[in-house]
Amino acid sequence: MSHSHEHTHSHAYTATVEKKPHSTALITVEVPEETLSSHRSFALESLKKHVKLDGFRPGHVPEKVLVDKLGEMAILTETAEITISHLYPHIIEEQKLDPIGSPKVTITKLAPGNPLHLTLEVALIPEVTLPDYLDIAKKENTKKESVEVTDKDVDEAVERVLRQKMAYDRIQEKAQKRKEAMDAGQTLPTPDTVESEEDHSKLPLPELTDELVQTLGNFKTVSEFREQLKAHLTHERTEEAHSKHRAAITDTIIEGATIDLPEVLTESELSQMFAEMESDIVRAGLKMEDYLEHVKKTRDDLKKEWMPVAEKRAKLQLVLNEIAKKESIEPEKDTVEREVKNLMERFKDADPIRTRIYVESVLRNDAVMKKLESLS
Numbered sequence: 001m002s003h004s005h006e007h008t009h010s011h012a013y014t015a016t017v018e019k020k021p022h023s024t025a026l027i028t029v030e031v032p033e034e035t036l037s038s039h040r041s042f043a044l045e046s047l048k049k050h051v052k053l054d055g056f057r058p059g060h061v062p063e064k065v066l067v068d069k070l071g072e073m074a075i076l077t078e079t080a081e082i083t084i085s086h087l088y089p090h091i092i093e094e095q096k097l098d099p100i101g102s103p104k105v106t107i108t109k110l111a112p113g114n115p116l117h118l119t120l121e122v123a124l125i126p127e128v129t130l131p132d133y134l135d136i137a138k139k140e141n142t143k144k145e146s147v148e149v150t151d152k153d154v155d156e157a158v159e160r161v162l163r164q165k166m167a168y169d170r171i172q173e174k175a176q177k178r179k180e181a182m183d184a185g186q187t188l189p190t191p192d193t194v195e196s197e198e199d200h201s202k203l204p205l206p207e208l209t210d211e212l213v214q215t216l217g218n219f220k221t222v223s224e225f226r227e228q229l230k231a232h233l234t235h236e237r238t239e240e241a242h243s244k245h246r247a248a249i250t251d252t253i254i255e256g257a258t259i260d261l262p263e264v265l266t267e268s269e270l271s272q273m274f275a276e277m278e279s280d281i282v283r284a285g286l287k288m289e290d291y292l293e294h295v296k297k298t299r300d301d302l303k304k305e306w307m308p309v310a311e312k313r314a315k316l317q318l319v320l321n322e323i324a325k326k327e328s329i330e331p332e333k334d335t336v337e338r339e340v341k342n343l344m345e346r347f348k349d350a351d352p353i354r355t356r357i358y359v360e361s362v363l364r365n366d367a368v369m370k371k372l373e374s375l376s
Contacts, residue, residue, distance in 0.1 A: 011086075011087065011090055012031075012032050012034070012035045013029055013030065013031045013032070013035060013087055013091070014030050015028065015095065016028050017095050017097070022123075022261060022262050022263055023124045023125070023127075023260045023261065024121060024122065024123050024124065024263075025095075025097060025121075025122050026119055026120075026121050027091060027097075027103075027119065027122065028117075028118075029087070029091065029116075029117070029118050029120065030116070030117055031083055031087065031115055031116040031117075031118075032115050033113060033116075035087075036079060036083055036116050039079050039082045040075070042079075043075055043079035043081075043082050044066065046078060047070065047074075047078055048066060051066065051069070051070065053066075053069060073112075076110060076112060077110065080107060080110055080116050080118075084105060084118065084120075092122075097124060098124055098125040099122040099123065099124060099125075100122075100123045100124065100125055100264055100265065101268075103120040103122045104120070104121040105118060105119075105120055106118060106119045106120075106121075123262035123263070123264040123265070124262065126259050126261060126265075126318065127259075127260070128257060128258070128318050128322040129259075130253065130256075130319065130323065130326070131253060131256030131257060132256075133319075133323055133372070134372075134375060136252045136253055137249050137372035137373070137375045138375045138376060140245065140248050140249045141249075141375060142376075144241070145241050145244070147234060147241050149230055149233045149237065153230075153233060154230050154233070157232075157233060158208060158225075158226065158229065159205060161229070162206065163205070166203065166205075166206075208225075209222065210222055245373070246369055249373070250316055250319065250320075250369075251312075253323075254312060257315065257319055259315050259318055259319075261311060261314055261315060265318075266307070266310045266311050266314050268314070269310035269311075269313045269314045270310045272313075273306055273309070273310060273313075274302075317365075320364070320365045320369075323368050323372075324365075324368050327368070327371065329367050330367075331359075331360055331364050332363075335363060336360055339359045339363070343359065
């Protein structure tokens with residue numbers, strides 16, 4: 001909207017704020033009748049654009065026809081909505097509130113020639129009181145597990161690979177036999193003549209030779225195969241230990257923090273979790289509904305189960321933001337630019353502003369964690 005009309009409508013109103021649990025605020029607003037009617041012309045403009053009436057081009061419906069057609073109340077309601085959207089930013093600024101998301105608007109009184117009464121319920125960015133997070137990190141860093149992969153671990157991994165290969169070979173062999181039997185017009189063996197699958201876990205393992213490992217992948221010798229397996233196990237365990245260590249630090253900080261979490265943040269984490277799960281299910285070629293039926297759960301069951309995790313995820317983000325603020329941690333500008341560019345090239349339709357916020361948040365979180373992990 002252009003700003004040329006700014007002075008033609010009035011910003012007079014009265015507002016009182018009541019702080020509620022879970023970092024929400026209830027704002028009760030009264031808008032005088034003259035403030036309301038100063039927005040009437042914008043309401044008419046807006047309705048003219050959207051209302052289709054026979055015999056008139058959109059946007060050219062005369063006011064009288066519009067009022068006759070829609071009724072005074074419809075015009076008043078539109079006027080109220082436009083008034084609220086104009087006043088909301090002023091109210092937030094004046095009351096020094098830090099809202100998240102959109103307000104829940106309830107019109108409590110609206111009648112021609114009367115002031116407008118309404119309430120706005122807004123979720124606020126919660127205050128976060130942190131424990132001594134530097135001290136917590138130092139303590140946790142002394143407990144970090146070292147990662148060791150023994151020869152015995154490698155032996156067990158070798159056995160797992162060989163058992164998988166044997167099971168695979170058996171399945172191929174059976175399929176081949178069935179095909180030959182079918183081709184020869186024989187009847188198929190009955191299920192009880194087929195050995196059960198459990199048996200092959202007791203079968204002796206083939207000897208590990210250079211020839212055998214060459215059939216398992218890109219390896220030339222037994223020692224090269226064992227080397228690669230060991231490297232793979234080490235990498236896996238290092239990653240696991242790292243995640244466990246990070247979680248130990250953040251869990252302890254979250255436990256010691258005081259946060260009155262607004263529901264919208266938990267809800268937003270829950271919908272994020274549903275989206276992640278749904279995309280995994282779709283990638284596996286399934287439908288969400290079929291999956292739910294299979295696990296015999298409804299979305300509400302999952303919601304209840306996931307609630308604690310969602311709350312923790314929401315708190316974690318608030319805690320990391322607060323630490324970043326206290327420690328003045330900001331991601332490197334060049335790294336942000338590079339990552340945003342990469343993502344925008346991969347996802348052409350992504351919104352640049354949201355992509356940037358996402359990248360900054362991921363990099364900032366990572367920088368905070370690296371700082372905490374480096375303390376000794």
